[in-house]
Amino acid sequence: MLDTFVKGDVGLPGAELEPEVRDLGRKLGRSASSSRGAKHAAYDRAMTLVAGNEELRAALFRLVDVAPACANPAELAEHLAAYLDGVEAGGLPLILGLRAAGSPRLHTATGRGAAAAVRQMAGRFIVGETIPEAVPTLREFWTQEVATTVDLLGEATVTRAEGQAYADRCDRALVDLAEAARSWPARPLLEADSAGPLPRVNLSVKVTALTPLVRPEAPERGREDARHHLLRLLRRADEVGAHLHVDMESMDSRELILDLVLDLLDRPEFADGPSVGLVLQAYLRDSEEILDRILERAAGSGRRLPLSVRVVKGAYWDHEKIEAAQNGWTPPVWTEKVETDRCFERICRRLVDAFPLVRPAFASHNLRSVAFAATYARQAGLATGDIEIQVLRGLGDELQEAIAGAGFRCRTYCPVGDMVSGMAYLVRRLLENTSNASFLASQAAGSDLDELLRRP
Amino acid sequence: MTEFRNEILLELRRSHERDRLVAALAELDAAPPVAVPVIVGGETRLDPTLASVDPGDPDRIVAAATVAEEHEVSSAVTAAAAAARGWGETSAVERAAVLSRAAGELRDRRYELAALAVRECAKPWAEADADICEAIDFLEYYAIEAVRLDAGRELIQLPGERNSISYRPRGVVAVIAPWNFPFAIATGMTAAGLATGNAVCLKPAEQSPGCALAVVEALRRAGIPEGAIALLPGEGEVGAALAAEPGVHTIAFTGSGAVGLEILRAAALPGPGQDHLKRVVAEMGGKNCIIVDADADLDDVVPAVLHSAFGFAGQKCSAASRVLAHERIAAHLQDRLRGALDTLLVGQAADFGVDVPPLIEPSAQARVERMVAEAAAAGANVERVEDVPDRGYFSAPTILADVDPDSPVIREEIFGPVVTVETVSDVGAGCDLVERQAHALTGGLFSRNPRTIAAVSRRTPVGNLYVNRGITGAMVGRQPFGGNRLSGTGAKAGGPDYLLHFVEPVVVTENTVRHGLAP
Numbered sequence: 001m002l003d004t005f006v007k008g009d010v011g012l013p014g015a016e017l018e019p020e021v022r023d024l025g026r027k028l029g030r031s032a033s034s035s036r037g038a039k040h041a042a043y044d045r046a047m048t049l050v051a052g053n054e055e056l057r058a059a060l061f062r063l064v065d066v067a068p069a070c071a072n073p074a075e076l077a078e079h080l081a082a083y084l085d086g087v088e089a090g091g092l093p094l095i096l097g098l099r100a101a102g103s104p105r106l107h108t109a110t111g112r113g114a115a116a117a118v119r120q121m122a123g124r125f126i127v128g129e130t131i132p133e134a135v136p137t138l139r140e141f142w143t144q145e146v147a148t149t150v151d152l153l154g155e156a157t158v159t160r161a162e163g164q165a166y167a168d169r170c171d172r173a174l175v176d177l178a179e180a181a182r183s184w185p186a187r188p189l190l191e192a193d194s195a196g197p198l199p200r201v202n203l204s205v206k207v208t209a210l211t212p213l214v215r216p217e218a219p220e221r222g223r224e225d226a227r228h229h230l231l232r233l234l235r236r237a238d239e240v241g242a243h244l245h246v247d248m249e250s251m252d253s254r255e256l257i258l259d260l261v262l263d264l265l266d267r268p269e270f271a272d273g274p275s276v277g278l279v280l281q282a283y284l285r286d287s288e289e290i291l292d293r294i295l296e297r298a299a300g301s302g303r304r305l306p307l308s309v310r311v312v313k314g315a316y317w318d319h320e321k322i323e324a325a326q327n328g329w330t331p332p333v334w335t336e337k338v339e340t341d342r343c344f345e346r347i348c349r350r351l352v353d354a355f356p357l358v359r360p361a362f363a364s365h366n367l368r369s370v371a372f373a374a375t376y377a378r379q380a381g382l383a384t385g386d387i388e389i390q391v392l393r394g395l396g397d398e399l400q401e402a403i404a405g406a407g408f409r410c411r412t413y414c415p416v417g418d419m420v421s422g423m424a425y426l427v428r429r430l431l432e433n434t435s436n437a438s439f440l441a442s443q444a445a446g447s448d449l450d451e452l453l454r455r456p
Numbered sequence: 457m458t459e460f461r462n463e464i465l466l467e468l469r470r471s472h473e474r475d476r477l478v479a480a481l482a483e484l485d486a487a488p489p490v491a492v493p494v495i496v497g498g499e500t501r502l503d504p505t506l507a508s509v510d511p512g513d514p515d516r517i518v519a520a521a522t523v524a525e526e527h528e529v530s531s532a533v534t535a536a537a538a539a540a541r542g543w544g545e546t547s548a549v550e551r552a553a554v555l556s557r558a559a560g561e562l563r564d565r566r567y568e569l570a571a572l573a574v575r576e577c578a579k580p581w582a583e584a585d586a587d588i589c590e591a592i593d594f595l596e597y598y599a600i601e602a603v604r605l606d607a608g609r610e611l612i613q614l615p616g617e618r619n620s621i622s623y624r625p626r627g628v629v630a631v632i633a634p635w636n637f638p639f640a641i642a643t644g645m646t647a648a649g650l651a652t653g654n655a656v657c658l659k660p661a662e663q664s665p666g667c668a669l670a671v672v673e674a675l676r677r678a679g680i681p682e683g684a685i686a687l688l689p690g691e692g693e694v695g696a697a698l699a700a701e702p703g704v705h706t707i708a709f710t711g712s713g714a715v716g717l718e719i720l721r722a723a724a725l726p727g728p729g730q731d732h733l734k735r736v737v738a739e740m741g742g743k744n745c746i747i748v749d750a751d752a753d754l755d756d757v758v759p760a761v762l763h764s765a766f767g768f769a770g771q772k773c774s775a776a777s778r779v780l781a782h783e784r785i786a787a788h789l790q791d792r793l794r795g796a797l798d799t800l801l802v803g804q805a806a807d808f809g810v811d812v813p814p815l816i817e818p819s820a821q822a823r824v825e826r827m828v829a830e831a832a833a834a835g836a837n838v839e840r841v842e843d844v845p846d847r848g849y850f851s852a853p854t855i856l857a858d859v860d861p862d863s864p865v866i867r868e869e870i871f872g873p874v875v876t877v878e879t880v881s882d883v884g885a886g887c888d889l890v891e892r893q894a895h896a897l898t899g900g901l902f903s904r905n906p907r908t909i910a911a912v913s914r915r916t917p918v919g920n921l922y923v924n925r926g927i928t929g930a931m932v933g934r935q936p937f938g939g940n941r942l943s944g945t946g947a948k949a950g951g952p953d954y955l956l957h958f959v960e961p962v963v964v965t966e967n968t969v970r971h972g973l974a975p
Contacts, residue, residue: 062904065753065904066751066904066905069750069751069752069753069904070751071750071784075751078905078907079751079904079905082905082906082907082908083906085906085907086906155754155755156755156756156758156759158755158758158759158792158795158796158799159792159795159796159799160795160798160799161795162792162795212796212799213799213801213809215808215809216468216469217468217469217474217581217582217808217809218801218807218808218809219469220809221801221809251469252469255469255471327464327465327467328461328462328463328464328465329464329465329467424755
């Protein structure tokens with residue numbers, strides 16, 4: 001194993017990082033699997049099962065998707081039965097059992113069971129229905145040396161009133177979280193890096209939830225409509241000393257979001273705050289050009305504190321592929337997973353190199369990607385606390401403990417919201433967790449760790 | 457044979473594409489109006505008297521057309537009949553090559569032509585671009601399909617006989633085209649006729665002669681013989697005269713129900729000296745319903761309804777006209793739809809992101825306003841966007857509720873930015889309402905239950921049912937398009953059966969037995 005590993009990387013620039021990347025990856029991997037308790041064993045088995053059966057995967061995810069729209073357990077069971085109509089049972093007792101349970105006689109019982117299962121699944125990814133419900137978990141994480149960012153889930157914004165309501169919720173969340181965080185114990189690693197202090201409260205916002213006017217061919221419409229909402233949130237974040245992180249979504253809103261945030265940050269009133277972040281999606285072919293733009297604007301702005309940049313692989317890969325295929329466009333995303341992984345590492349290097357103009361945050365559950373980013377940062381001379389590793393609640397729980405245990409600053413993305421609004425998020429996460437290209441799925445399926453840690 | 461692929465839409469979310477379109481529009485605006493001649497037998501006569509104006513700025517003349525005279529209509533058909541003989545004898549492969557070249561001509565001018573549709577028909581950019589892509593698609597698709605058809609089809613063969621079926625051109629096709637897809641529909645009907653070896657006389661809508669000229673130019677440059685394509689601009693009389701010509705074999709029409717029925721009636725009996733039956737391919741509009749089940753995801757429903765009902769100001773035969781919502785979600789859906797109404801941008805087609813451009817002409821504006829006013833007077837609950845531009849033929853996007861089921865807004869095609877929302881007890885009741893309609897063009901269903909989807913698919917009378925998406929935007933080769941009942945003759949444009957309407961099938965059966973010897 002070691003031989004192939006070394007052979008494959010000899011002579012490539014940057015190969016000297018590889019031994020350390022491997023060591024760190026192994027260390028994190030061991031630590032993560034040891035913390036993998038029996039708590040999620042049933043869930044893990046189910047995910048492994050559906051990952052191997054496309055039709056079953058589709059049927060169960062459709063069930064999760066429709067669950068909140070069903071008025072009663074019988075209705076949910078009817079949907080389950082309908083989703084299983086086309087699924088090849090192939091002797092799988094699970095499907096046969098579910099099918100039998102979908103018979104009218106057993107509808108109510110099956111529906112109750114399914115509803116409970118969906119709720120339980122949602123509970124794994126969503127930390128609470130409301131901010132007050134979520135606060136104890138956030139506090140617990142903090143106490144255990146894990147920072148968080150809160151994401152308020154919601155229905156799609158199709159009216160101005162819905163945009164306003166989302167802005168109001170964000171505003172309220174900033175205030176409430178700041179209030180709650182005041183009593184949290186001191187955690188030096190989470191509260192400062194060598195560029196300065198880091199806010200305890202961190203809220204991720206979605207611009208497409210602030211405005212119903214997202215039109216791909218007219219980014220200025222959504223930009224102008226969302227401007228006053230985002231301005232208000234920036235001011236509030238500044239006032240309460242919170243960090244505001246603007247999420248990226250699909251390509252259809254990228255230009256809008258980027259222009260809006262970069263424009264607002266140029267305002268003199270924000271020269272000293274709040275702390276703000278953007279997201280870069282490594283699965284986009286032109287993500288490095290976007291990084292050029294971000295770095296250029298960050299360098300040219302009068303802001304005295306660094307812009308945080310969270311690099312992710314990207315969560316809308318299927319959407320981008322399908323949309324492009326239906327319109328005949330070249331997909332804006334890399335079509336091979338390995339290209340995304342490589343791009344992620346190139347961006348990691350550039351973000352590290354740009355510190356402290358920007359604060360790098362690496363969001364991935366891929367041990368290789370995480371270990372690479374941390375190793376590169378160390379060898380580039382950054383202090384451990386100058387980078388941040390981010391994971392998703394529910395998907396990265398074990399990794400979270402491993403990262404924090406290894407002395408890195410881990411920040412966990414914590415969705416807050418009710419079942420109805422949480423489903424779109426939940427389905428995206430489940431798809432991600434069970435896709436063939438997923439690191440977690442490969443890991444769960446028992447792939448060799450050293451193989452997974454190889455340079456992409 | 458090459459495989460058909462849809463022409464690639466411009467990726468308008470990229471600013472460089474938008475910049476190119478803006479530049480093309482500036483160039484168009486700087487040029488004088490398009491002068492549209494009558495083209496008959498390769499001869500052109502230019503005496504432009506009929507103006508087509510920008511619906512958003514009626515002082516701007518976009519094109520000026522020469523009106524075809526009666527004798528020109530006759531000579532066009534005579535010339536076409538003569539040219540059809542040679543063109544029909546050209547091999548299907550050669551004809552396909554010419555059509556494919558014509559597609560290339562349109563492709564080369566796509567930015568300029570999109571700008572023309574923006575000005576002449578007030579089509580917003582994305583729709584204008586899609587219109588040109590569809591025109592290109594029709595040319596390429598029918599070219600390929602005609603070659604396939606030319607190979608004939610399999611028949612049952614027994615010992616001692618040889619059976620074959622082949623498809624021949626019929627002769628002269630009269631194309632009477634609408635303005636709402638000024639490139640796509642005119643090109644599609646024309647391409648179907650030409651691909652199968654017929655000659656075509658095209659009578660474009662009086663509102664969009666400029667776009668039609670570009671289509672004819674593309675065909676002529678590509679090598680369609682003189683005479684095999686005629687351009688006969690004018691108003692309704694020109695179309696009526698053309699359809700009445702005894703030398704016309706097939707009439708391909710897309711437009712209003714009243715005109716379509718008149719064409720069908722007039723075509724039924726042979727005229728003097730006419731030794732064939734006229735065949736009519738007619739597409740005549742719809743009254744399209746979207747059924748929303750209780751389990752639908754309203755996050756998807758609202759944008760789909762808005763786009764289907766109000767995109768291009770509802771001026772598509774596929775546009776959504778009635779929303780039939782399950783009683784459990786009806787109130788919530790209606791709230792969200794009404795709340796979303798003011799997110800629609802009403803404005804000039806040339807502004808990116810405009811959802812609702814002006815209507816095509818003052819009479820359309822007056823008709824829509826009258827229907828809304830009557831519904832309001834009869835007690836309907838009216839939700840409208842308050843301010844719309846004064847200049848141009850704008851009509852405010854409107855949602856009507858609590859409407860009398862016998863009212864014209866429920867029964868008649870509106871062809872404007874108006875949608876009604878009705879509550880139904882369940883999906884079955886929604887299907888009952890759809891079934892009671894005379895029109896059956898498009899329909900929509902939002903449901904997350906596969907069994908419901910299957911049941912509605914079995915029951916629906918409509919020609920095109922769209923499930924869990926908007927109900928407009930049929931793509932050539934993917935969603936063959938056309939309606940049933942009073943919506944049309946059931947021909948599916950952009951589908952594998954469409955060309956059969958333009959050909960005469962001939963079956964040859966040869967007895968191959970000679971003295972008991974059968975090869």
